[in-house]
């Protein structure tokens with residue numbers, strides 16, 4: 047069996063299951079000390095004064111810095127946003143606040159001490175005199191007249207006003223509509239909760255003028271670039287950023303936060319290696335949050351139940367500052383997905399981005415696409431109900447036909463491929479759909495047992511981020527290609543240097559599978575290096591389900607170059623033309639003359655000996671590719687949730703969850719299934735339990751794991767997963783990416799199931815999380831259903 | 834102000850001076866260099882720091898090092914027998930029970946405690962037994978599978994059936 051497509055065990059595991067993996071907080075450098083950041087307890091306040099004198103003389107304290115004295119020289123000391131929308135208001139985000147604090151957790155000072163206990167002790171002794179001001183934390187309230195202002199330059203707290211699609215055409219469609227449905231919905235604010243807290247260890251080499259920062263990063267080169275451009279100001283070649291083992295990210299470790307820059311400045315100012323690691327409450331206050339939308343959506347239907355128009359207006363919270371990729375999330379990663387799997391001839395979406403006195407909001411697993419899917423899949427159920435159709439039939443009626451690809455949506459994407467019917471059929475079969483509907487009808491008739499609900503979500507995502515020209519035209523201040531270098535050693539073993547930067551996805555295994563498959567070498571002969579700016583040429587990192595589709599394709603292209611060079615060497619040795627050489631089953635042959643062959647190892651060795659070698663060829667066998675994808679990839683699938691609701695308590699139990707995903711070709715099915723499982727848990731978590739809640743003063747009420755309800759093992763079932771395979775037509779591997787599918791599809795599937803169960807109470811929509819209290823109220827306040 | 838403690842960790846005896854307030858997890862990680870035990874919350878809520886103290890699973894962020902005086906501690910580093918993985922370690926690898934691996938030492942240690950009490954747990958019992966441990970990567974599906982697999986392996990090998 048080919049190694050591409052095989053569920054081989056992960057090479058990452060032996061270190062991680064024996065406790066030998068080294069995460070940032072496991073690292074120790076000679077003379078290392080610790081930093082603790084003093085954070086604002088107020089959501090909005092003027093800093094009147096900061097007295098560091100007591101802290102400075104506390105036991106073990108080496109230095110205390112404030113926003114006035116941490117950053118030296120001309121260098122920026124700010125963390126910027128990297129995605130610019132037209133007319134975007136971009137207030138500075140200083141790494142330590144100087145005059146005003148704008149959210150609880152905003153850093154105001156930092157204490158460096160010999161150990162972490164002393165640093166935290168002394169941080170308590172820093173006296174900050176605040177003049178508290180009114181705060182606004184709700185995205186809708188923030189845009190209302192008279193709301194407290196987050197930034198003077200952002201009038202009415204408006205960060206941007208963006209739209210996509212054809213407004214007039216959409217209005218015209220609505221004027222033709224036989225039926226319309228509408229919904230107002232919230233997409234709840236979430237905290238990513240990688241189990242490893244964020245951290246950084248910075249070391250300054252004064253003699254060389256070089257800074258090394260180990261950081262919990264999904265994209266070390268991007269961190270380095272932003273340090274050079276904005277937060278540190280050292281030249282790029284004088285900064286080395288290393289992502290050691292990283293304990294999960296889910297988007298939260300993409301962004302350049304003040305904290306790693308603070309650690310770096312502390313190291314440069316004190317001459318000592320400085321480690322900073324967040325406590326869990328600190329991560330909850332400072333890891334970029336996800337989602338937080340308030341939307342109004344309307345759908346127009348013709349008399350047969352075909353969708354003829356969709357309009358959406360969304361208010362999206364940005365939080366107190368614009369985080370690294372924040373402006374892209376509720377715009378280009380959201381509005382572009384609003385056509386879903388459906389042939390919708392007119393769409394218009396407008397998004398207002400609002401500053402609020404809260405933790406910044408940025409990409410969290412799925413980033414924009416779960417919000418779009420939630421909205422479209424909710425309104426699809428309302429459309430089905432309006433037409434009196436089964437939700438599966440209503441979706442099928444509106445699917446883009448399999449022969450319509452490539453399909454240009456009304457919201458700027460060109461879907462390259464798709465075949466939505468078979469995935470839906472398979473998912474329906476997996477749950478035994480008709481039997482479930484019969485059971486539901488039976489229970490409704492008898493009034494016995496728990497309420498049964500079945501929810502569908504047929505979703506699409508655009509991932510494999512992304513074609514550089516496209517994202518550039520949309521405001522990205524970076525190209526979203528990926529790089530790979532394939533170094534073949536003289537003895538034929540291989541080291542791959544990838545610009546992707548995995549943190550649990552198993553790249554070291556799957557990337558080796560790609561190379562082993564192409565070169566027909568044993569997978570154990572291939573090593574994968576990632577996550578270090580000194581070792582790896584450049585890289586955009588791991589997020590947006592891009593590592594296999596973009597990073598893997600880069601590796602494949604570098605392998606192509608290796609083979610092409612190998613052919614030249616083999617041609618010389620075989621006295622044939624390079625054009626006549628084929629590479630098959632790990633050897634170079636003259637086409638049509640199987641006896642004339644050169645083994646892989648002989649060609650490699652000759653590349654390094656160069657004794658018997660073409661005159662015009664450089665020795666060595668090492669190739670680099672920078673792969674720029676031609677399009678996004680478009681994974682899709684059908685997910686079905688089955689829930690039971692206790693009539694007395696409103697408790698929702700997820701009885702079954704089945705999904706059929708199409709992520710294109712699969713490199714390692716075991717890893718792909720694992721990605722789906724994890725994504726599902728996060729999406730189901732949002733649907734049923736998770737929510738970041740602020741009070742009116744801007745205090746985060748869900749600041750610990752006591753109050754923020756993460757999914758735990760006993761709250762979830764095992765999942766039924768399956769796949770259809772529609773390969774991506776435009777990348778060399780035919781892969782599409784799987785990291786986000788589960789999180790994108792499942793909030794809608796679960797919510798649709800709960801609303802389906804409650805439909806006899808007249809419930810048309812409930813916002814997440816679907817807590818017992820919310821469900822109980824829905825059953826007991828509607829008053830027009832069965833008891 | 835230091836307190837002298839004697840503690841056996843992974844079969845090795847240590848005698849050390851510690852501050853009264855020093856957490857056991859920091860003692861293990863920083864004083865003994867056993868960084869396999871991870872810290873996810875420091876508040877007893879995530880389970881990443883789970884170890885065995887006298888055979889019982891304990892969250893080492895919620896114990897003081899001085900409380901462990903005189904005890905015998907097993908951490909993830911003490912689970913394998915030389916090159917031979919503990920059946921739980923092997924099962925986590927075989928069943929893809931880990932992704933980023935950060936929760937994994939805690940998961941393996943809590944499972945070790947669980948299987949000591951109940952060598953043949955049902956899926957529901959495994960899920961209940963993992964209540965105190967958070968994993969954000971796997972959705973628990975393959976962790977549950979790994980523990981069930983390990984239980985089977987251990988019972989097959991364990992020899993009293």
Ligand code: FES
Pocket residue numbers: 871872873874875876877878879880881882883892893894895
């Ligand atoms: S670190 Fe001990 S339970 Fe989280």
Ligand code: FES
Pocket residue numbers: 241293294550930931932933934935936937967968969970971
């Ligand atoms: S494997 Fe990453 S938290 Fe469990």
